[in-house]
Structures are given as C-alpha cells and as structure tokens.
Amino acid sequence: xxxxxxxxxxDMIDNISKERNLPKQAVETALREALLKGYERYxxxxxxxxxxxxxxxxxxxxxELDMEEEGYRILATKSIVEEVTNPDHHIALQEVxxxxxxxxxxxxxxxxxxxxxxxxxxxxxxxxxxxxGQKLRDQQRKMIQEEFxxxxxxxxxxxxxxxxRQSVILAVSSGFGRQEVDAELPKREQLPNDNYRANATFKVxxxxxxxxxxxxxxxxxxxxDAALVVYLFENEVPEIEDEIVRIVAVARxxxxxxxxxxxxxxxxxxxxxxDVDPVGACIGARGSRIQxxxxxxxxxxxxxxxxxxxPATYISNSLSPARVxxxxxxxxxxxxxxxxxxxxxxSLAIGKEGQNVRLAARLTGWKIDIKDTGxxxxxxxxxxxxxxxxxxxxxxxxxxxxTEESQLETINNNFDEPDDSLETGETEYPVExx
Numbered sequence: 001x002x003x004x005x006x007x008x009x010x011d012m013i014d015n016i017s018k019e020r021n022l023p024k025q026a027v028e029t030a031l032r033e034a035l036l037k038g039y040e041r042y043x044x045x046x047x048x049x050x051x052x053x054x055x056x057x058x059x060x061x062x063x064e065l066d067m068e069e070e071g072y073r074i075l076a077t078k079s080i081v082e083e084v085t086n087p088d089h090h091i092a093l094q095e096v097x098x099x100x101x102x103x104x105x106x107x108x109x110x111x112x113x114x115x116x117x118x119x120x121x122x123x124x125x126x127x128x129x130x131x132x133g134q135k136l137r138d139q140q141r142k143m144i145q146e147e148f149x150x151x152x153x154x155x156x157x158x159x160x161x162x163x164x165r166q167s168v169i170l171a172v173s174s175g176f177g178r179q180e181v182d183a184e185l186p187k188r189e190q191l192p193n194d195n196y197r198a199n200a201t202f203k204v205x206x207x208x209x210x211x212x213x214x215x216x217x218x219x220x221x222x223x224x225d226a227a228l229v230v231y232l233f234e235n236e237v238p239e240i241e242d243e244i245v246r247i248v249a250v251a252r253x254x255x256x257x258x259x260x261x262x263x264x265x266x267x268x269x270x271x272x273x274x275d276v277d278p279v280g281a282c283i284g285a286r287g288s289r290i291q292x293x294x295x296x297x298x299x300x301x302x303x304x305x306x307x308x309x310x311p312a313t314y315i316s317n318s319l320s321p322a323r324v325x326x327x328x329x330x331x332x333x334x335x336x337x338x339x340x341x342x343x344x345x346x347s348l349a350i351g352k353e354g355q356n357v358r359l360a361a362r363l364t365g366w367k368i369d370i371k372d373t374g375x376x377x378x379x380x381x382x383x384x385x386x387x388x389x390x391x392x393x394x395x396x397x398x399x400x401x402x403t404e405e406s407q408l409e410t411i412n413n414n415f416d417e418p419d420d421s422l423e424t425g426e427t428e429y430p431v432e433x434x
C-alpha cells in the first residue's frame with residue numbers, strides 16, 4: 001500500500017495536544033478531517049470529465065494515520081457492481097474476484113487510493129493546513145463547552161490576562177489542576193472600582209457558555225451580577241449555608257447611570273428561628289462578615305434588611321437607612337405605595353439621584369412614591385387615587401365592550417346565507433360554533 005509521509009507525525013500530535021490542551025484523540029480526529037479536505041481539494045482541482053462533485057461525494061473516503069511509519073493513507077469504501085458507473089464509489093465484480101474469489105455483488109471493499117506525493121499539489125497542502133487550524137479551534141470550543149456547561153451560574157476564580165477594546169480577558173479554570181481558559185468580562189459587567197491590572201485575581205460569575213463558532217472567548221463572565229453577592233454572603237455567613245438564614249431577594253446597581261453615584265446593593269434576609277437575628281448574622285461582629293463581602297466588591301455599599309411578609313413593614317425596612325413615618329398601600333392590586341417621611345429624611349429616603357428608592361422598589365416589587373409627611377394631605381390624595389381607579393375601570397369596561405362587539409361582528413360576517421338546495425332541507429353553515 002502506498003503512503004504519503006508526514007515526518008515527525010507523532011511529535012506533532014503530542015505538541016499540539018499540550019499547546020491546545022486537547023486529548024490526542026481529538027487532535028488525530030482534526031488531522032484526519034483536515035487531510036481529507038486536502039485530498040478533496042486535490043481531486044476537485046483535477047476536474048475530471050463527466051464527474052459532478054456533490055456535497056456528500058467524498059463521504060466514502062477516510063484517512064488512515066500510521067504513527068510508526070509517520071505517514072497516512074487515503075482509503076475509499078467501494079461497492080461491488082457488475083458495471084462501473086463511478087470509479088470513486090464502485091468497483092467491478094470481475095476485478096475483485098481476481099484477488100478475492102468469495103466476493104459477491106453489493107459487497108463493500110476498502111481500497112487504497114492515496115495519490116503520488118508529486119501529484120498532491122501545493123494548494124491541497126495549504127488547504128490541509130488551513131482546515132487543520134479550524135478543526136483544532138472547533139475541538140477546543142467543543143471541549144470548553146462540555147467542560148463549563150454544568151458550571152453556568154457558578155462563581156469562579158479568575159486572573160486578568162489582557163484588554164480587548166473595552167472588555168477584559170481573564171483566565172478561568174473549571175477545577176484544581178485543570179487548564180485555564182480565556183473568558184470575557186464586557187464593560188457592562190465590570191465594576192467601576194475594580195483595578196484590572198495584569199495577573200490581578202477576582203471572583204467572577206459565569207453567566208453563559210456561548211455555543212457555535214463564536215470568535216474569541218466562549219465564556220461570558222460578570223462582576224456586576226447580583227448572584228455574585230449571594231455567593232459571597234453564602235460563603236461568609238455559616239447560618240446561610242446551614243439554611244438557618246435565607247436570602248429572600250437581592251437588588252443590585254453595580255453600574256449606576258451616573259458616575260457621581262457609587263455601586264450599591266440591597267439584600268433582604270429572613271429566618272424561622274426566633275433566637276437568630278438574620279441581619280446581625282450577615283453583618284457579623286463589628287461588621288466582620290459584611291466587610292469581607294464589601295472588600296471583594298471593592299467598597300460597594302451593601303444594605304442588609306429584614307424581610308417581612310407584611311408589605312408595609314417590608315417596604316419600610318427596604319428604605320433603610322431612612323426612617324419612615326408611615327407606609328400607605330394605596331393600591332395593593334397595582335402594588336403602589338405612598339411612603340411618608342419627615343423633611344429631614346426625604347433626601348436620605350430618595351437617595352443620591354434616586355438610587356435608594358429605586359433599589360427599594362426593585363427589592364420589594366412595589367411602586368414607591370416618597371412623600372413629605374408635613375405636606376401630605378390624606379383627603380386630597382385619597383380623592384386622586386379614587387379618580388384614577390375610576391378612570392382605569394371605565395377604560396377597562398370600554399375596551400371590554402369594544403372587544404365583545406368586534407367578536408360578534410366577526411361571527412356575523414362568517415355566516416353565509418342558508419343553502420336551500422340541500423335535499424335534506426337542513427341549513428348548512430360554513431362555520432362550526434364551539
């Protein structure tokens with residue numbers, strides 16, 4: 001059997017396997033596919049008369065690597081027929097019987113079709129090299145996807161490598177002793193107080209493992225996701241890990257709309273144990289536990305508040321550190337509330353550029369309006385609310401009536417005149433009413 005030499009084949013596979021952190025079997029698979037594409041390019045360049053190369057024309061060809069002889073062969077699977085119409089797919093029965101008398105029609109045989117080295121052109125070699133690079137990248141993407149797919153939603157340790165435009169490229173690993181893989185931290189997922197210097201380490205949240213032939217890193221990580229705060233508290237507060245204290249809700253603004261406002265998080269906690277203070281457990285003695293979380297988030301402000309099943313109490317707690325005089329749940333169905341605070345607490349309740357009340361609204365799920373207690377008129381506000389409710393009800397009724405009229409008109413338009421020509425004398429309608 002003929003063979004095309006590949007000097008240093010075994011060493012080449014070993015080196016590629018180490019450099020790209022790929023199993024040798026994956027490298028060999030990529031090399032076979034690349035060599036087959038090179039052969040396909042060689043055959044297409046010959047342009048034999050009367051042969052039409054379809055997309056699946058070369059599916060019956062395969063590459064055999066010989067590690068000992070450091071080379072490869074091209075084999076073709078051919079069907080045994082009486083009359084050959086395509087020499088790439090068929091072989092004559094008479095020709096096979098000469099070497100294998102037991103052969104029969106429709107059997108298949110493997111034949112060596114390796115071309116001479118001088119015939120295997122330069123363009124085919126270039127094609128092989130290009131395809132090999134692409135196949136190796138595909139194998140790497142597949143390996144990363146399989147390795148990190150189950151780690152989506154987990155927090156990983158990352159190391160800064162370089163910058164690409166506004167993104168930071170960090171190295172992450174799926175476990176101890178595993179090879180590091182590039183991950184992208186986009187601008188929107190970064191923290192304004194982070195210093196992304198080379199080799200600096202950070203805890204990051206793995207948001208997504210990108211699929212397909214995406215260029216660049218496949219892993220999308222975040223420092224701004226609320227799940228990172230939850231993870232840090234779970235690791236610092238044993239009561240949370242032991243499920244004595246539970247985190248009910250988190251609202252985070254890691255990248256405020258204005259540069260004059262710093263990052264801030266509100267986290268609501270609760271417990272079923274009467275003797276446990278959930279807020280105190282998260283803060284720790286002299287703030288020791290929460291300080292670890294704040295340091296990891298580079299000074300981000302964190303408000304730990306007590307969750308309550310009573311909406312008024314919960315909303316009042318969520319506006320911490322402001323003191324609330326009264327919470328009026330003006331429209332429970334619409335989840336709207338008026339919060340009355342004294343004049344000296346007004347700016348504190350709203351927060352710088354509205355950040356405090358914005359986070360409280362996201363944490364509780366209520367629409368919150370901060371009002372000055374001294375200027376609040378209960379009678380006037382109640383009448384305004386009643387007028388708004390009445391107006392919405394009127395609009396809803398009008399919309400409901402219009403919908404009913406439209407449905408009736410549609411039904412009437414779908415009915416045709418009765419067909420009196422039926423022998424049974426029954427009336428037939430084109431629409432069946434259900």
